[in-house]
Amino acid sequence: MRQAQDRLGLRLVLLVALVGFAAGAAAQLDQHHALNDVPCQACHGAAEPPTAVATEQCLGCHGPLEDLGALTEKVSPTNPHSTPHGATFAECDLCHRVHGPSENFCAQCHDFKFTVP
Amino acid sequence: MSNKQTHRFQALTRRQLLKAGGASMLGGLALGAAGLSRQARAEAMPDKMPAKWDEEVDVVVVGSGFAGLAAAHEAAKAGASVALLEKMRTPGGNSIISGGVIAAAGSPLQAKQGIKDSPDSLYEDMLKAGLYLNQPELARIVADQSVETVQWTIDELGVEYSGLSHMGGHAVPRSYSVASGSGAGIIEPQLARLKELAVEPRTGMLLKRLLRDDDGRVKGVIVHRGFRHPDLESGTPVAIKARRAVVMASGGFGADPVFRALQDPRLGGDLDTTNQPGATAEALRAALHAGCILVQPSWIQLGPWTSPDERGFGMAPHFVQGVTASYGLWVDTRTGKRFVNELADRKTRADAILAAGNKTIAFADAKGYGKGTMDTSQQRLGRMKRSGALMEYGSLEEMARAHDIPVSELKATVKAFNDSVDAGKDSEFGRYMAANVDKIDTPPYYVMRLSPKIHHTMGGCAINSRAQALDVLSNQPIPGLYVAGEASGGVHGASRLGSCAYADCLTFGRIAGRNAAAQERWA
Structure with a gap:
């Protein structure tokens, strides 16, 4: 139950973030994580120097992918979290950068004007 | 770029x-x-x-x-x-974003549907489309091993197929359609098997x-x-x-x-x-x-089944090839007439579109759309319309007006084709007529403009x-x-x-x- 509430909370935060970024706010995701009491080690562990974070790690808190897909179901012209190209095109870090500006990976082939938080 | x-x-x-x-x-x-x-x-x-x-x-x-x-x-x-x-x-x-069809000549699916085929026939089709510039030895290997290759994807990879498609330039329907609708339906199982092999x-x-x-x-x-x-x-x-x-x-x-x-x-x-x-x-x-x-x-x-109204491969091939090539018509908007066998090989069709200055459309009626697509939920239809690639009209007259087509010629073209459907034989271009091809007469009419794009x-x-x-x-x-x-x-x-x-x-x-x-x- 507690976990479910946490998850709901996270999704609400995400939703707020989505709306916020769509409105043109610009902050990096590391700041966003820090503000929500998620320290570096929560994602990177104790490794020095820190290594890249796998999609499974992101989905551990934000997932599963289907739930993210439900959050962005209404995004036009298509749902960014529901790709016909398979799991390898659903790696979080193709679009979302935590320590730098995110990018619209789909745009390399499609005219999808997504604003990526 | x-x-x-x-x-x-x-x-x-x-x-x-x-x-x-x-x-x-x-x-x-x-x-x-x-x-x-x-x-x-x-x-x-x-x-x-x-x-x-x-x-x-x-x-x-x-x-x-x-x-x-x-x-x-x-x-x-x-x-x-x-x-x-x-x-x-x-x-x-490109494989993972591709259209999801693989040729197999003399396959179990063909046998089930009563379609006669052989590796020799595929080989002939490949050489004919290739203007006989193919290295015969190499084309022969692809044709001869085509059924074995598809069977390998099923047995070794667990790939799922949903039926047969008729691709342009092939004598008969012989292309297995990947159930998920794209090459990802093969690439993903390939990656999964490789992971098991620690690669x-x-x-x-x-x-x-x-x-x-x-x-x-x-x-x-x-x-x-x-x-x-x-x-x-x-x-x-x-x-x-x-x-x-x-x-x-x-x-x-x-x-x-x-x-x-x-x-x-x-x-x-x-x-x-x-x-x-x-x-x-x-x-x-x-x-x-x-x-x-x-x-x-x-x-x-150049792929002949792409649209200038969207970028890249887009969704057009699913409609233009999947629906209109077998169940619809392609017409030159300046004349209202067909200008090519809609099931010809890619080069023949792309050259014909370019020769018409791209002033061409592919269209089908509501029945044709139903037969040519597995889009039963009409989800894809909605997406194609929203992207601007697919246009919908309530009548042939409306379609003719929108695309500046001489309407009487367009109607004559449709009538000639419907007569061919009755006769079971395409009198104009000799297009392959599948048993379920029907007359074009039921609105709405769906249209895409054509514009060939670099493909292979x-x-x-x-x-x-x-x-x-x-x-x-x-x-x-x-x-x-x-x-x-x-x-x-x-x-x-x-x-x-x-x-x-x-x-x-x-x-x-x-x-x-x-x-x-x-x-x-x-x-």
């Missing part, structure tokens, strides 16, 4: 080479080497082998589309250690050089790890030793306007392509530098039936180098038939992987 990028397709800079090899790899002309021998020697420009290899494996596979994954699969199954390299950030190349694609790995020693053998590669497309200078050089062989499965050059323009000056510039942005020629250039022979590169295929590059490295690359000086196999898929040339001649790339890439990828793993080790 930006000019900035295109300028980067220049040859490697000297600085780059020094960075990569630690010492100059430009080795002088090997004038002292023996003359032509059965084992092709690297006479023109042997590479200096690196003093130290950063990694060692049995087989290096360059590229992670159908051919590369199939090669890695067979090599790993044979017990070889494999480095599977992909330069882009995602695996799968995973390493993304961001750009091939810079095939290292060919002065004994003529390819012994490894220089790659840039951490490559970020399209910056060819990005990443860090790494030398990987290939103890047995290198398989080049690096794809074509459909998204490389500079290399395209070298082969066909009309096809440079900003022409749209169905290809992913990584379909560029630098790996092919590296292969040529190592002594491969570039064959038939001017044959660059038939040319590439010359290979033999074992997928060995041939040497530019001796014409003999280059020891330690195999080429498969779109990176090779000769299988398809002047024009590839739809659904034959899958067959080609998987068949020759497997051949290359098996032979690479069986090649004797040099170290």
Whole structure:
């Protein structure tokens, strides 16, 4: 139950973030994580120097992918979290950068004007 | 693609080479080497082998589309250690975004539907579309092994198919349709099986050089790890030793306007392509530098079923090919008449559209849409309409007005076709008439405008039936180098038939992987 509430909370935060970024706010995701009491080690562990974070790690808190897909179901012209190209095109870090500006990976082939938080 | 990028397709800079090899790899002309021998020697420009290899494996596979994954699969199954390299950030190349059809001549599905077919018939179709420029030996292998290849995807990979499609230029419906509707339905199971074999694609790995020693053998590669497309200078050089062989499965050059323009000056510039942005020629250039022979590169295929109202491959082929080619009509908007057999091969159709100045549309009625698509929920219909590619009209008159078509001619065209449906035979163009083709008479009418886009590059490295690359000086196999898929040339001649790339890439990828793993080790 507690976990479910946490998850709901996270999704609400995400939703707020989505709306916020769509409105043109610009902050990096590391700041966003820090503000929500998620320290570096929560994602990177104790490794020095820190290594890249796998999609499974992101989905551990934000997932599963289907739930993210439900959050962005209404995004036009298509749902960014529901790709016909398979799991390898659903790696979080193709679009979302935590320590730098995110990018619209789909745009390399499609005219999808997504604003990526 | 930006000019900035295109300028980067220049040859490697000297600085780059020094960075990569630690010492100059430009080795002088090997004038002292023996003359032509059965084992092709690297006479023109042997590479200096690196003093130290950063990694060692049995087989290096360059590229992670159908051919590369199939090669890695067979090599790993044979017990070889494999480095599977992909330069882009995602695996799968063009294969993973492709349309999801694979030719199989004389298949179980055909037998079930009472369709008579044979490898000979597929072979004939391939050569006819290819203007008889295909290397017969190579086309023969693809045709003869087509059923076995599809069966392999089912038995070995667990790929699911939903039925048969009729692709242009094929005598009969013989193309298995991937159930999920795209190449991802094969690439994903390929990746999953490879993972079980402990092989995973390493993304961001750009091939810079095939290292060919002065004994003529390819012994490894220089790659840039951490490559970020399209910056060819990005990443860090790494030398990987290939103890047995290198398989080049690096794809074509459909998204490389500079290399395209070298082969066909009309096809440079900003022409749209169905290809992913990584379909560029630098790996092919590296292969040529190592002594491969570039064959038939001017044959660059335009897909005839694309729309100017959306970017790239888009959703148009599903409608234009899947629906209108069998159940609808293509008309010249200036005349209201049909201008080509809608099921002809790609080149015939693309040339006809271009000859009409692209002033052409493909359309079908509501019944035709239902028969040609598996879009029962009409979800795809909605998406195609929202994207602006698909237009809907309540009557032929309305459609004619919207597209500036002479309405009486258009109606006469539809009537002539409906008469052909009654007769069971297309009197005008001899188009194949499936048993369930119906008259065009039920609104709404769905329309797409046509505009061919760069789709496939038939040319590439010359290979033999074992997928060995041939040497530019001796014409003999280059020891330690195999080429498969779109990176090779000769299988398809002047024009590839739809659904034959899958067959080609998987068949020759497997051949290359098996032979690479069986090649004797040099170290």
